[in-house]
Amino acid sequence: VGYYIRVGGVLRAEGTEDQPILFTAENTENLWGCIAFADTSTDWNEAESAGSVLKHCILEYAGNKQENGDAAFGGAVIRCNSASPLIANNIIRYSTGGGIWVSGGVQRILTNLIHETAYGIALSSDGALVENNYIINTGQGIYLGPNTDTTEIKNNTIINTLSNADGACFSINLFHHEPPTAIVVTGNDIVNAAGKAIVISAEAPDANDILRFSSNRLENTGEDFSVYLHNWQRADADPVGLHLVGPGEIDLSLNRRSLPAQQRALNRFRAAAADQHQAEHCQRQRYRHGLL
Numbered sequence: 001v002g003y004y005i006r007v008g009g010v011l012r013a014e015g016t017e018d019q020p021i022l023f024t025a026e027n028t029e030n031l032w033g034c035i036a037f038a039d040t041s042t043d044w045n046e047a048e049s050a051g052s053v054l055k056h057c058i059l060e061y062a063g064n065k066q067e068n069g070d071a072a073f074g075g076a077v078i079r080c081n082s083a084s085p086l087i088a089n090n091i092i093r094y095s096t097g098g099g100i101w102v103s104g105g106v107q108r109i110l111t112n113l114i115h116e117t118a119y120g121i122a123l124s125s126d127g128a129l130v131e132n133n134y135i136i137n138t139g140q141g142i143y144l145g146p147n148t149d150t151t152e153i154k155n156n157t158i159i160n161t162l163s164n165a166d167g168a169c170f171s172i173n174l175f176h177h178e179p180p181t182a183i184v185v186t187g188n189d190i191v192n193a194a195g196k197a198i199v200i201s202a203e204a205p206d207a208n209d210i211l212r213f214s215s216n217r218l219e220n221t222g223e224d225f226s227v228y229l230h231n232w233q234r235a236d237a238d239p240v241g242l243h244l245v246g247p248g249e250i251d252l253s254l255n256r257r258s259l260p261a262q263q264r265a266l267n268r269f270r271a272a273a274a275d276q277h278q279a280e281h282c283q284r285q286r287y288r289h290g291l292l
Helices: 261-288
Strands: 005-007 012-014 021-023 035-037 053-055 057-060 076-081 086-088 091-093 098-103 107-110 113-115 121-124 128-131 134-136 142-144 151-154 157-160 170-174 182-186 189-192 198-202 210-220 227-230 239-241 249-254
Touching: 012 021, 053 057, 121 128, 142 151, 170 182, 170 210, 198 210
Parallel strands: 005 035, 012 053, 021 057, 035 076, 053 086, 057 091, 076 098, 086 107, 091 113, 098 121, 107 128, 113 134, 121 142, 128 151, 134 157, 142 170, 151 182, 157 189, 170 198, 182 210, 189 210, 198 227, 210 249
Antiparallel strands: 227 239
């Protein structure tokens, strides 16, 4: 049974870089469930630095589904059900389910390391910033479902060696919204070794989400498509292959090999984490000296 933590109020789990908070299983052969933020939980307020937060935590050996309980409390390490916690600077690993699963809420998912999970991040939100995350060896990197407000996926690193017909690194699904949702995917390092690296699909005949897929670096060593566009602005089910038709832009830099991809990506992840650590240190100093 995947025992879980259900958050209906405020959860502040804030470790430090040197002393992270550990959520793990007593027996690694019997995984626990998840931390599930319900719609009654207190959302993160960036201006007031208040609300629910998971920061500098290690979450491992989780994702177990409920045998007889609510299906909303299993299948991923962190679940957000119309909830908006801050999820930053965590290590999420060794999950039989996914890393982070989101349905609703406005999300900030920043500088997390996710590996050895069924997928990295599955996102169907009311707006999101997913930035500087490092996702490696998951069944799928990032899945984008219906997102109803501006969604930014930027400066992440996704390295995948597992094939997935729906996109090993990215599965981007476009829907019809009024007004149209802006989906911005930019500045990401994408390394794929099996199957289709990126699949972009129009999930409705009148899909009008505005996709900006630009300035991403893709290294595809597999033998399948780098970018596969399915049902692109069509009413029928025929795949469109690599032909871009309709609104949006595709801009990729392919096969940059000046530095081994995994090392280059890890360097950038460490640099982003160091920058955030320095910013937090400066803020603490300003508080200490009465400047804030």
